[in-house]
Amino acid sequence: MTEIGRVRIRLPSAIKAGAIVKARVLVIHPMEIVQRKDGKVVDKNYQFINRVVVSYLDREIGQFETTQSVSENPFFTFAFKATEPGVLRVIFFDTHGGKYEGTADVKLS
Amino acid sequence: MESVTGGITRRALLQVTGTVGLSSLVVPILGHSRRASAQGNPANLVPEEPVDATMKRLFAGRPIKDGASVIKLDAPLIAENGAVVPVMIEVDVPMTAQSYVKAIYVISDKNRRPMNVKFGLTPAMGQAYVGTNLRLGETTDVRAVVEMSDGSLLQTKREVKVTVGGCGG
Numbered sequence: 001m002t003e004i005g006r007v008r009i010r011l012p013s014a015i016k017a018g019a020i021v022k023a024r025v026l027v028i029h030p031m032e033i034v035q036r037k038d039g040k041v042v043d044k045n046y047q048f049i050n051r052v053v054v055s056y057l058d059r060e061i062g063q064f065e066t067t068q069s070v071s072e073n074p075f076f077t078f079a080f081k082a083t084e085p086g087v088l089r090v091i092f093f094d095t096h097g098g099k100y101e102g103t104a105d106v107k108l109s
Numbered sequence: 110m111e112s113v114t115g116g117i118t119r120r121a122l123l124q125v126t127g128t129v130g131l132s133s134l135v136v137p138i139l140g141h142s143r144r145a146s147a148q149g150n151p152a153n154l155v156p157e158e159p160v161d162a163t164m165k166r167l168f169a170g171r172p173i174k175d176g177a178s179v180i181k182l183d184a185p186l187i188a189e190n191g192a193v194v195p196v197m198i199e200v201d202v203p204m205t206a207q208s209y210v211k212a213i214y215v216i217s218d219k220n221r222r223p224m225n226v227k228f229g230l231t232p233a234m235g236q237a238y239v240g241t242n243l244r245l246g247e248t249t250d251v252r253a254v255v256e257m258s259d260g261s262l263l264q265t266k267r268e269v270k271v272t273v274g275g276c277g278g
Binding site: 022033034041056059061065066070071074076078080 | 227229
C-alpha cells in the first residue's frame with residue numbers, strides 16, 4: 001500500500017477551446033469496507049475517501065461526497081468546459097485526514 | 110415568598126445538576142464523539158437503513174418526478190462482480206448560470222447503506238455528466254436522483270443483477 005494516494009488524471013489528447021471535456025480520474029486507495037462481527041458493525045475509524053474536490057483555473061467546479069459504497073481505487077468521470085488553458089486539480093480527502101492531490105494541464109489545440 | 114422559592118429552587122437545582130444533570134450531560138458528549146470518530150467525518154455518517162429512510166433523510170419528502178426522459182443512467186444489466194460496478198449518469202439539460210444540475214445522488218436500494226455518492230456540480234462543468242464505480246451487495250435497483258438548481262427533483266432507476274456481492278456496506 002505504498003502507492004496509496006497516487007492520483008491519475010486522463011484528458012482527451014486534443015482539446016478545443018470552449019469544448020466540453022470529459023475527464024477521468026483515479027486514485028489508489030483501499031476504500032476500507034465495513035467489517036461485521038455477529039451481524040454487528042465493528043466500530044472503528046474506517047479509512048475511505050469521503051470528499052473529492054475538483055477545481056479548474058483555481059476555481060472549484062465540483063465537489064463529490066463519497067461513501068464506502070464506492071469501489072477500491074475509486075474512479076470518477078466528469079465533464080468540464082475548457083475555456084482557457086490552465087490546471088485541472090482534483091483533491092481527494094479521506095477519513096484519516098489524508099489529502100491526495102493530482103493535477104493535469106489543460107492545453108488547447 | 111420570593112426568598113423561599115429562591116432558596117429552595119437554588120438548592121434543588123444544585124442537587125439536581127450534581128446528580129442527574131452531570132451524568133446526562135456527559136453521556137451525550139461521549140456518545141457523540143464516539144459516533145463521530147467511527148466514521149471519521151460526522152458529515153458523512155451513513156447509517157444502515159432501508160432505502161425509504163434514506164430518501165426521507167436526504168429529500169425530506171419533497172416530490173420526486175420521473176426523469177427517465179432527461180436522465181441517462183448507464184449501468185450493466187448483469188454485474189459479475191459486485192465490487193466494481195461502473196455507472197454513468199448524464200442529464201440532458203443545459204447547464205447555465207440560471208438553471209443547472211446542482212447535485213446527482215446515486216442510491217442503491219438494497220445496499221445496507223443505500224446512499225452511495227453525491228456529486229455536487231456547478232455550471233462551469235458545462236454538462237451534467239458523472240461516472241464512478243460502485244460496490245453493490247446484491248441484485249438491486251440503482252437510482253439516480255437529480256437535484257436542479259431550483260430545488261426540483263428528478264429520478265430514474267435501473268436494475269443491476271449482481272452475481273457475486275461486493276459487500277456494498
